Amino acid sequence: MPTLKLTQFSGEVPRLLPRLLADTASQNAVNVRLEDGSLTPVRQRKFTTTIAGLAAGSIRTVYKNGAEWLAWTTDVDAAPGPVATDRLYYTGDGAPKMRVAGVVYPLAISPPAGALAGSVSGSATSSDVTTLLYVYTWVTSFGEESAPSPASNFINWQPGQTVTLSGFAAAPAGRSITKQRIYRTQSGNVSSGLYFVAERAASSANYADVVNLSAAQEPIPSIDWDPPPATLQGLTALPNGLMAAFNGKDLMFCEPWRPHAWPEKYVLTTDYPIVAIGAFGSTIAVLTTGNPYVVTGTSPDSMSMEKVEQNIPCVNARAVVDLGYSVAYPSNDGLAVISSSGASVMSDALFTRSDWQKMSPATLIASQFAGRYFASYGYVDTDGRPQTGSFLVDMTGQTPFLLRTNLKADALTYDIPTGAMFMLFGNEVYEWDAVGQSNATLTWKSKQFVMPKPTNFGAIFIEAGGTRTPEEQAAYEQQIADDNAWNAAHFPNPSIEGEVGGAAVGAYAVGGDLMRRANDRPFVSVNIYADKKLVANVSTLNRVARLPAGFVARVWEIEVNSNTQIAEIGLATNAQELALI
Known part of the structure; x- marks a missing residue:
């Protein structure tokens, strides 16, 4: 006789x-x-923090910087800097910026604008004449050095004389500039080198x-350390002290270990405007x-760029995700992936192009x-109904x-040090599937x-998947305590929002109200469909349950709702056959 046995469970293939x-699919x-x-429910989300100072609904980016939470109303890309001190670099909030100990600085260090003027004094001890040129740079309290100023006038110097330099500008505010470094040529030609004075x-x-x-002196290191353009976007950290970003069609790289310097000599240019990296x-x-x-490459002066001969444009920078082994992003045709194996539209196995477009990938x-890959969506379907949620x-x-x-x-934001993903709702941040939280209720419906x-x-x-771990039991007990405290605090209210018109439509399930239902028992509800009609509901775990008789059907489906792990489900014509499958 026919039997069904589910011992392994998988996800949707729409x-x-x-x-x-x-x-195994659903x-x-x-x-x-x-x-x-197995069928294992995710855990409830966990409240983490409230973003202060920004209106709910206006925030587009959140970022966990150590113990500090940052938020912006624009699309910001942030990355820790490849430097000894704890610095955060980011683009997307106006001009590129650097954050150190809670203080925000512009990332760019503009070189001194004016040239120095030099004059000689004193008696010469030799008739030999050397022509000199001078420049100077700014140096910040963080050890960053700017590109040099324009070169001074030509100064004809003879041994025994002193060169006096004037025209130094006052240090500009806002960039923690504390020092100046002075350099000169040895022969009156900048191309021959500038050396520390x-x-x-x-x-x-x-x-x-x-x-x-x-006197032997060190050459200037910052001769071509251009400041980053104000429109730099998409900051991304790379190995070997590098950071990359883009500006229009230009892919740019910082000087290794110098995130404030973005030499134009390292620029690579694409055919089309860059959306994200x-x-x-x-x-x-x-x-x-x-x-x-x-x-590819390990140094900005040896980067090699190869065009992928596939028309897979990126339609949305906010949905580009570094998965560690690849980069996934939304294209017109589906979810695309670039990895060491090449580029492809990975979601071809999951969605038709039409179904993907309905989800508004942009x-x-x-x-x-x-x-x-975790993505939140919101769109209006062809029937005019709003559809919201997230998919993995x-x-x-x-x-x-x-x-x-x-x-x-x-x-959304992913915190690499903890491996946690955080979700923003309004101005409140929650951790997804947080350890220590009680289980959510899962829904899983089999194939036909x-x-x-x-x-x-x-x-x-x-068959249930096993007993609770001590961690899970502690989470359930804490949830009960929290729910009881909530109910005690809100029960004296004039209304618990259960009456007709007491709450917004859809705020609670039918018959629900403000009160929380504390329940630490394993819950399961399995619906059985025969020829697309609901014929049974079973809530019995770990023992045989009978199903209705008196009919036959060709198409059978199993729908599971549960807050506990399910390891196996078996169907047979009778209990004796169940023991044999």
Whole structure:
């Protein structure tokens, strides 16, 4: 006799008809992990912090900088700097910036604008004449050095004479400039090199140089350290002290270990405007409004750029995600991926182009969680109904699959040190699937199992995945305590919002109200559908339950709702057959 046994569970493949799905796949997979083959619910989100000073709904970017939470009303890309001290660099909030100990500085250090003027004094001890040129640079309290000023006038100097330099500008405010460094040529030609003369506290006072041409000095390091353009975007950290960003069609690199300096000599230019960039290893995925590019190299002066001969434009910078082993991004045709294996539209196995377009990929907000692509969406379907939520795409196996949650975030951020993903709702930040929280309720609906001929399944066995861990039990007990405290605080209110018109439509389930229902018992509700009609609901765990008789059907489906792990589900015509499958 026919039997069904589910011992492994997988996610959605929306492209396929329900009856064509693999036996492990689902029509609907909500709030479920699917990390070990069982049905395991995700944990409840955990409140983390409230963003102060910005109106709810106006925030587009949140970022966890150590213990500090930062937020912006623009699309910001932030990355820790490859320097000894704790500095955060970011673009997207006006001109590029650097944040140190809570203080924000412009990233650019403009070189001194005016040239020095030099004059000689004193008696010459030789008739030999050397022509000299001088420049100076700014130096910040963080050890950053600017590009040099314009060269001074030609100064004809003879041994025994002193060169007096004037025209030093006062140090500009706002960049913590504390020192000046003075350099000179040895032969009156800048191309022959500029060499260190002296460093002093930033001052507009004149400087007297007692020239000693025989003294060996270091050459200037910052001769071509151009400041970053004010329109720099997409800041991304790379290995070997590098950072990359873009400006229009130009891909730019900082001087190694010098994030304030972006020499124009390192620029690589694409055919189409750049939308976003991402990195995996020492490879950069450059995503444009046309073809993507792949850039490889370990030094900015040896970067190699290759155009990917596939028309996979990026349509949304907010949904570009570094997955560690690849970069995923939304294109017109689907979710595209660039990795060491090349570029492809990975979601071809999940969505038709039409279905992907219905989800409004240009408005997705994405991050990563546990190596999966996590995206929040909001769009209006063809019937005029708003659709909101989030989906996760697992690309780690041979066949990708989709998971869902009904939560839609206003912004997402992934914290590398903790491996946690955070979701912004209004101005409140929550951790997704937080350790220590009680389980959410999962929903998982099987494929349509089409029997060779009409049959009746008379028995079902639902096996729980095991007892709770001490961590899970502690979370449930804490949830009960929190719910009881909430109820005690709100029960004396004039209304608990359960009466007709007491709350906004959809705020609570039918018959619900403000009160929280504390329940630490494992919950399961399994619906059985026969020829698309609900024929049974079973809430029995770890023992056989009977199903209705008196009918037969060809198409059978199983829908699970549970807050506990489910390891196996079996259906058979009777209890004896269940023992044999």
